[in-house]
Amino acid sequence: MIIGTPKEIKNHEYRVGLTPESARELVVHGHRVLVQTGAGEGIGAHDRYYVEAGAEIVQTAEEIFATCEMVVKVKEPQPVERAMLREGQILYTYLHLAPDPDQTRDLMASGAVCIAYETVTSPHGGLPLLKPMSQVAGRMSIQAGATALEKAHGGRGVLLGGVPGVAPGKICIIGGGVVGFNAAQMAAGLGADVTILDRDPEVLERVGTFFEARAKTRFSNRANLAECVAEADLVIGAVLIPGAEAPKLVTREMLGTMRPGSVLVDVAIDQGGCFETSHATTHADPTYVVDGIVHYAVANMPGAVARTSTYALNNVTLPHALRIADLGWKEALKRDVHLAQGLNVWNGKVTFEAVAEAIGTDYVPVEQALA
Known part of the structure; x- marks a missing residue:
C-alpha cells in the first residue's frame, strides 16, 4: 500500500502523523x-531521518493526496485538504465530527473511507487512540489554567499552590475520566485545593482511593456542580461522550456566580465544548473573556508539546x-x-450513530460497510 503523511496546517499544529520510526x-x-x-x-524529525527510514520526501500535500491510498494525519483535515480526498481513499486521523457538520458533509461528498482515532475502542471499553492525547491535554489544562490566572493574562492573580500563610487556589474538575484524572494529578502535585465531579460512583471511588486526602470527590448533580463552579478559581471541563457532542454543563448564568478573573479551561472543545460560552481558540490567541471570566478553549492543546504528543500518539x-x-x-x-468502531464515514454515508444524530443525517451501521 502507498501511505502518506502531509504537513499539518492547522494553526500552531506541530505534530505529525508518522514519526520516522513509524x-x-x-x-x-x-x-x-x-x-x-x-x-x-x-518534532525535530528532519527530512533526512525519514529518508534514512526508507520513506520518500515529496514537496506538496497535493502529491500526498493524489498518490497515496492511505493518508495518516493528526488533526481533522482542513477544507483545502478535504477537497483533495478521493473516493475509496483511506483517511486515518482525529476527526471529531459531531460538532462539525461542514467537515462531515465534505467527507461524505469525497467518498473516502474515514477512520477516526477518537472512536476506536479497546476490549476494556476505553478509547486507546484518544487516551494519550487526553493524558497530555489533562496535564496541560492545569499549566494553561495557571498561566491564565496570572494578572498579566487577565486572571485573578492567584497562585494555584498558594504559599505558607495564604490558601491555595481552588480547582473544580468536571469529569473523572482520563483528562480529569491527569488534570487532578497535576493540580494535586502543585498543592491546589482540588475537587473532582463525576456521575459514575465507580469513577468517584477509584479517584478518591488514588488521591485520598489530596483531592475531594463529589457526585455531579446540578446543585453540586453550581456550588463547585462558584467557589473555583479554575474550572476544568473534562467531559466526554465518545463520538458525540459534549453536553453544555456550565451555563452563562453560572458565570455570574464566579469571581471576576476566574478561569475556565474547556478540554472538551474538540467535541463542541462543555461550557455554554465556549468557542474554539488557537495557540496564537488562546483566551477570551465573557462576563469577567477568562476562557481557554484551544482545540489542539497537545500540539504545543508536539514531540511528546506525536510519539505518544504513534505508539x-x-x-x-x-x-x-x-x-x-x-x-x-x-x-x-x-x-471497526473507528469508521465514521464510508461511501458518502455516516457509520457512527452519535455523529449521524448530531448532524441530522441517516446512520448506516458499520456492518453494512463491511458486508
Whole structure:
C-alpha cells in the first residue's frame, strides 16, 4: 500500500502523523511511504531521518493526496485538504465530527473511507487512540489554567499552590475520566485545593482511593456542580461522550456566580465544548473573556508539546495503521471489532450513530460497510 503523511496546517499544529520510526515499520512491512517535506520539523524529525527510514520526501500535500491510498494525519483535515480526498481513499486521523457538520458533509461528498482515532475502542471499553492525547491535554489544562490566572493574562492573580500563610487556589474538575484524572494529578502535585465531579460512583471511588486526602470527590448533580463552579478559581471541563457532542454543563448564568478573573479551561472543545460560552481558540490567541471570566478553549492543546504528543500518539496508532496497510481497510476492520468502531464515514454515508444524530443525517451501521 502507498501511505502518506502531509504537513499539518492547522494553526500552531506541530505534530505529525508518522514519526520516522513509524515510517520505517511500514517500509519493513513492504509498504511505500511518502512524507511531505518539513512535516516532521515540529518534532525535530528532519527530512533526512525519514529518508534514512526508507520513506520518500515529496514537496506538496497535493502529491500526498493524489498518490497515496492511505493518508495518516493528526488533526481533522482542513477544507483545502478535504477537497483533495478521493473516493475509496483511506483517511486515518482525529476527526471529531459531531460538532462539525461542514467537515462531515465534505467527507461524505469525497467518498473516502474515514477512520477516526477518537472512536476506536479497546476490549476494556476505553478509547486507546484518544487516551494519550487526553493524558497530555489533562496535564496541560492545569499549566494553561495557571498561566491564565496570572494578572498579566487577565486572571485573578492567584497562585494555584498558594504559599505558607495564604490558601491555595481552588480547582473544580468536571469529569473523572482520563483528562480529569491527569488534570487532578497535576493540580494535586502543585498543592491546589482540588475537587473532582463525576456521575459514575465507580469513577468517584477509584479517584478518591488514588488521591485520598489530596483531592475531594463529589457526585455531579446540578446543585453540586453550581456550588463547585462558584467557589473555583479554575474550572476544568473534562467531559466526554465518545463520538458525540459534549453536553453544555456550565451555563452563562453560572458565570455570574464566579469571581471576576476566574478561569475556565474547556478540554472538551474538540467535541463542541462543555461550557455554554465556549468557542474554539488557537495557540496564537488562546483566551477570551465573557462576563469577567477568562476562557481557554484551544482545540489542539497537545500540539504545543508536539514531540511528546506525536510519539505518544504513534505508539497507539501505528499497530492499527500496519493492520490496515497489510490487510486492507475492510479486512482489518472485519477482524477487529474495536478498530471497526473507528469508521465514521464510508461511501458518502455516516457509520457512527452519535455523529449521524448530531448532524441530522441517516446512520448506516458499520456492518453494512463491511458486508
